[in-house]
Amino acid sequence: MRIVVLTGAGISAESGLRTFRAEDGLWEDHRIEDVATPEAFIRDPALVHRFYNARRAATAQAEPNAAHRALADLAARHELTLVTQNVDDLHERGGSSNVIHMHGELASSLCASCGHRWPSPMETDRKTLCPACGTAAARPDIVWFGEMPYHMEQIWEAIQQAEIFAAIGTSGQVYPAAGFGHQARRSGAHCVELNLDRSAVSRDFHEHLIGPATQIVPEWVGRLG
Structure with a gap:
């Protein structure tokens, strides 16, 4: 069965990582505009580097949970395309491979100068050199607001061919990901939303499973067989 999961x-909140859109509008006590835009990096690169250094440290302390592991089990039995908006590596550490990180x-x-990518050290700063061109132009390989998500052609192709589309732990407020359910439904997929509450785009889904991801994702995967 061809399945696309977003x-x-x-899904990572239950591993201790705070969600991107907190109720107070802040992400780890910072305004999104100050740490997650190209303009923020130009304005205060030191702050942006410190912010993402702290995110790496927090991620290193977190552990994959039952929902991450269930999706790895799903991939062993079905043709799964796993797309994540998350920038952590909990899917990989939970056993998944070939994860599509659309937001980096x-x-x-x-490298903001030559475009080279390399494995990031735990801490970077304004003096971190690009190993390809030698320029001190390192930035987090994160898709910020105002930038184009990665791998969109591959994602749209998978959605159009999916028999099942599932969105797990998403707010339905960030596009283009918020439009995936609509496109999947138009393409004939059975669409399932798994979330603590109905999202802003819940109308696009045939089925709604409400509850903590660590409970409802393993149950859903078990039903698929």
Whole structure:
């Protein structure tokens, strides 16, 4: 069975990582505009580097949970395309391979000068050199607001061919990911939303499973066989 799964911050929240869109509008006590835009990096690169250094440290302390592991089990039995909005590596550490990180990865650095990518050290700063061109232009390999998500052609192709589309732990507020359910439904997929509450795009889904990801994701995977 061809299945596409989209995961958001909700699946990693139970591993202790705070969700991107907290109720107070802050992400780890910072305004999104100050740490997650190209303009923020130009304005205060030192702050942005410190922020993502702290995110790497927090991720290193977190452990994959039952929902991450259940999706790895699902991939062993079905043709699964796993797309995540998350920048952590909990899917990989939970046993999944070939994860599509549409918003980039904390584990990767990007040269703002030549575009080279390399495995990120735990801490970077304004003096971190690109190993390809030698320029001190390292930035987190993260898709910030105003930038184009990665791998979109591959994602749309998988969605159009999916028999089942599932969104797990997503708010339905960030596009283009918020439009995946609509496209999958138009393409004939059975669409399932797994979340603590109905999302902003819940109308796009045939089925709604409400509860903690560590409970409802393993149950859903078990039903698929």
